Amino acid sequence: MKAEPAAQARLLDLQELDTELQRLDHRLHTLPQIAEAVALKQRADALEAELIAAQTRTSDVERHQRKAESDVDQVRTRAERDGKRLESGVITNAKDLQNLQSEIESLGRRQAELEEIVLEVMEEAESVNTEVTRLGQEREAAVAEYTTVVASRDTAAAEIQWDRTRLTQDRERVAADIPGELLKLYDKLRAQYDGVAAAPLRYGRCNGCKLALSTVELNEIRATAADEVVRCEDCRRILVRTEESGLNVPAAE
Secondary structure: OEOOHHHHHHHHHHHHHHHHHHHHHHHHHOOHHHHHHHHHHHHHHHHHHHHHHHHHHHHHHHHHHHHHHHHHHHHHHHHHHHHHHHHHOOOOOHHHHHHHHHHHHHHHHHHHHHHHHHHHHHHHHHHHHHHHHHHHHHHHHHHHHHHHHHHHHHHHHHHHHHHHHHHHHHHHHHHOOOOHHHHHHHHHHHHHOOOOOEEEEEOOEEOOOOOEOOHHHHHHHHHOOOOEOEEOOOOOOEEEEOOOOOOOOOOOO
16 A cells, blocks of 8 residues: 555554544543532432331331320220229129229239330430431432532533534544545554554654564565555564654654
């Protein structure tokens, strides 16, 4: 393949832009805020699940408390009713009086048991409510931090995208100076060799694979016309002859 030396030289400018675009893409996808935002989102979601579970426990405890208090009220009401019957003197039969007194005593014990249950349930309710408050505060803090990190991520990404747009425009201008066939080869090699398709030949060394060329290889290049596109025998990238190579240096634009 043949191309004017100046067009070959422009490949290095194009390669520099493509390498910088590649760096920007890497930065865009590896912003520290990305992983941080994911971790914070996971934490916020986990806290949300814990909060819902705690709120469900709160509802269960509140129902249990209402049931226990209702049971206490029922026993107390019945005990008060029996007490009034006992005090009224309506019941005169000794056995009936004994049974009524026994029932009042039993109701008293039952009321004490139920009141103890109410106290336990109230303590549990206080504990669960404290947990709900704590989880709610932690979730709000996690959401606020997540929002801040997302905003930072988006700002950093926007700055990178702005730089990328500018470099892409520069790339279009440089690519317009390169013949179509040479540009096609360059793009093909970029896909094959980790984004690096063209490298300068400096001081007898390919700057693509960093290997020194043999004397035979250098002599072959020296004998090659300046408009002939040459490639490194080791890495197969396009070798662009520079002033430092001393071999058919491309003419300046």
